[in-house]
Amino acid sequence: xxxxxxxxxxxxxxxxxxxxxxxxxxxxxxxxxxxxxxxxxxxxxxxxxxxxxxxxxxxxxxxxxxxxxxxxxxxxxxxxxxxxxxxxxxxxxxxxxxxxxxxxxxxxxxxxxxxxxxxxxxxxxxxxxxxxxxxxxxxxxxxxxxxxxxxxxxxxxxxxxxxxxxxxxxxxxxxxxxxxxxxxxxxxxxxxxxxxxxxxxxxxxxxxxxxxxxxxxxxxxxxxxxxxxxxxxxxxxxxxxxxxxxxxxxxxxxxxxxxxxxxxxxxxxxxxxxxxxxxxxxxxxxxxxxxxxxxxxxxxxxxxxxxxxxxxxxxxxxxxxxxxxxxxxxxxxxxxxxxxxxxxxxxxxxxxxxxxxxxxxxxxxxxxxxxxxxxxxxxxxxxxxxxxxxxxxxxxxxxxxxxxxxxxxxxx
Numbered sequence: 001x002x003x004x005x006x007x008x009x010x011x012x013x014x015x016x017x018x019x020x021x022x023x024x025x026x027x028x029x030x031x032x033x034x035x036x037x038x039x040x041x042x043x044x045x046x047x048x049x050x051x052x053x054x055x056x057x058x059x060x061x062x063x064x065x066x067x068x069x070x071x072x073x074x075x076x077x078x079x080x081x082x083x084x085x086x087x088x089x090x091x092x093x094x095x096x097x098x099x100x101x102x103x104x105x106x107x108x109x110x111x112x113x114x115x116x117x118x119x120x121x122x123x124x125x126x127x128x129x130x131x132x133x134x135x136x137x138x139x140x141x142x143x144x145x146x147x148x149x150x151x152x153x154x155x156x157x158x159x160x161x162x163x164x165x166x167x168x169x170x171x172x173x174x175x176x177x178x179x180x181x182x183x184x185x186x187x188x189x190x191x192x193x194x195x196x197x198x199x200x201x202x203x204x205x206x207x208x209x210x211x212x213x214x215x216x217x218x219x220x221x222x223x224x225x226x227x228x229x230x231x232x233x234x235x236x237x238x239x240x241x242x243x244x245x246x247x248x249x250x251x252x253x254x255x256x257x258x259x260x261x262x263x264x265x266x267x268x269x270x271x272x273x274x275x276x277x278x279x280x281x282x283x284x285x286x287x288x289x290x291x292x293x294x295x296x297x298x299x300x301x302x303x304x305x306x307x308x309x310x311x312x313x314x315x316x317x318x319x320x321x322x323x324x325x326x327x328x329x330x331x332x333x334x335x336x337x338x339x340x341x342x343x344x345x346x347x348x349x350x351x352x353x354x355x356x357x358x359x360x361x362x363x364x365x366x367x368x369x370x371x372x373x374x375x376x377x378x379x380x381x382x383x384x385x386x387x388x389x390x391x392x393x394x395x396x397x398x399x400x401x402x403x404x405x406x407x408x409x410x411x412x
Contacts, residue, residue, distance in 0.1 A: 002029035003368040006082035006106070008067050008097055009089035010040035012192060012305040012349060013111060013150070016357025017088055018044045019347035022056040024395060027365045032080045034063040035089065047348050067093040073100035082106050084367055086360050091115045091196060095130055102134070102141055107367050111150030111356050113241040115196070120280055121203020124213050125244040131377065138377040145377040149363040150356040151336070152178055152257070153242035155392065156319045158385035159334035159399070160246055163321035165385075167332045167403065171253040171323040174246055179260040180352065181230040182313030182340045186302050188268050191352040194298040198278045201269065205239045208247035208255040219266055225258065228400065229337045230316045235260045245379035253323075272297060308350040311340035315351045333402040334410070346396070355397065362391045 005028045007017050014033065021031050033041050041062035049057040065076050067089045077085065077100055087097045087110040094114035101108040114130040116122070122129050131147055138145045148154055156176045164171045180191060190197040205216040221237035240257035247255045272278050277293045284290050318335025336355065343354035363380075366372035371387050380388075389399050389410070401410040 002027075003083035004029040004081045005031045005364060005368075006077060006080055006085045007031070007033040008035070008065070008073070008085060008087045008093070010035035010037060010044055011088070011090075012353035013088040013357045013360075015044050015047065015305065016347055016349050016353050017086055017361055018060060019048055019051065019349075020358055020361040020395065021364075022048050022052055022059060024361065024365060025056065025059045027368055029083075030080065031060045032063060032076075032082060033060055034065040034067075034076055036064065036066055038062060038064045051347060068096050070096040070099040070103065073097055074103045077101070077104040077106050084364050085109065086364055087111075088357065088360060090193065092117050095134075098131075098134060098145060101145070102137055102143055105141065105143060107144040107146075107373065109146045109149050109360055109363050109367070111148060111154065111360055112196070113148065113153075113244070115199065117280065120199050121206075121239065124206045125248060126241065127244050127379070135377040139375070142375040143377075144367055144373050144375055146363055146367070146372065146374075146383070147377065147379050148241050148245070149360050149380055151359055151397075152176055152240065152317055153245070154359045154363075154380050155336065155355075155389075155397070155399075156317065157242050157246060157380035158383070158388050159319035160250070160321055161381040161383075162385040162389065163319070163332040163334060164250065164323075168321065168323040168325050168330060171250050171321060173254040173256075173320075173322045174250060175256050175258060175320040175322075176240070176242060177225050177227065177235055177258045177260075177316075177318055177320065179225070179227050179230050179233045179235065179316045180313075181233065181260075182311050182315065182351065184307040184312075184350075185310040186307060188264070189302045189307055190304060191307070191350070192304050192356075194301045194304075195294055198269070198272075198294060198297070199280065200239065202273060202278050203239065205237055206243065207237060207239075207257070208243055208253075210254070211251060219261070223258070227316045227318065228333075228335060228402070230314055233260045246381060249379070249381050305349070305353070308340075308344045308348060308353075311344065311350040314339050315355060317355065331404055334399055335402075336397050336399050338397065358395060358397050359388075359392060362388060362395060365391060
């Protein structure tokens with residue numbers, strides 16, 4: 001029997017997930033999408049119809065649900081008969097959606113770590129604050145929960161596992177590098193939810209080095225990386241989800257995340273932060289209105305989904321894994337290059353959303369087939385990476401590999 005699927009969320013990543021599920025609908029039973037806004041769900045279905053025709057959109061049904069309410073999500077799971085839930089809503093709802101899956105037995109997948117709206121940059125390891133506390137319940141209930149199965153986190157974790165398993169005897173360092181070399185026509189915008197984007201960068205930058213957590217300030221540590229296709233790019237040490245699971249699974253390796261930023265982004269970010277406009281704490285205006293500065297900034301910035309029509313250029317996201325093989329030093333780079341314009345032509349999205357959404361669909365397909373239906377909670381590097389990377393190559397995100405500076409075949 002094919003597994004029924006529920007997509008929770010109706011933002012840019014959910015848009016991609018719906019398109020890719022429709023393209024691969026033979027892998028699933030009934031497909032559903034739900035968010036607080038039925039109108040947003042219906043807009044996504046209209047996009048699927050425009051790109052793929054009536055037959056594709058007829059396979060998906062839209063629903064309204066408050067994802068902050070685990071009881072409401074659980075009721076919807078039961079009503080739809082969903083066996084698999086792809087949570088691509090705000091990261092504030094992760095634990096309520098996971099709780100609904102624990103109540104119903106549905107498999108749970110997400111693409112980013114849970115966040116408490118009132119807290120920024122909690123104590124590492126971040127997964128230990130919420131997700132891992134529910135690992136035993138998942139195992140006892142036989143519920144598959146795959147955490148962070150976007151691109152980064154997600155695919156980059158699988159890259160680390162593949163390099164460690166097949167190319168190295170010892171792993172000394174894991175560096176994830178995320179470069180967006182694309183350009184759009186807006187004066188300033190974030191590439192995904194501005195509130196989540198800015199929250200990532202206003203706290204401490206945690207990395208795992210010398211078997212301990214290290215803390216830096218944002219934009220304090222930067223270096224140039226020579227990346228395939230996009231060339232030499234400046235990237236900065238940044239706090240990110242995958243550092244917090246890879247450090248547990250590869251404790252002897254230094255684990256760092258680097259993200260590319262242009263001077264314009266850094267200048268705007270710095271001004272907003274110094275003015276207090278990136279604060280998540282409410283303030284009161286002279287008129288007596290209580291507002292959250294970060295939410296006001298989000299409200300005035302462009303919707304990241306609106307960038308897609310004008311976006312041009314490419315992204316390059318990869319994992320550098322260094323260590324030894326047979327006593328000799330070895331560096332393995334696994335990476336993907338995605339094109340903004342190609343993503344828009346295929347699914348009406350920019351490449352940032354595309355690279356986050358496609359892996360979640362691939363993971364759902366593997367859960368549906370049984371290959372990744374592990375009946376417990378895992379991070380991506382705890383799963384066999386080969387079927388995942390092979391499937392990604394077939395449905396839109398091919399990977400490449402360079403070993404000690406020489407391109408090597410990565411069989412799909």
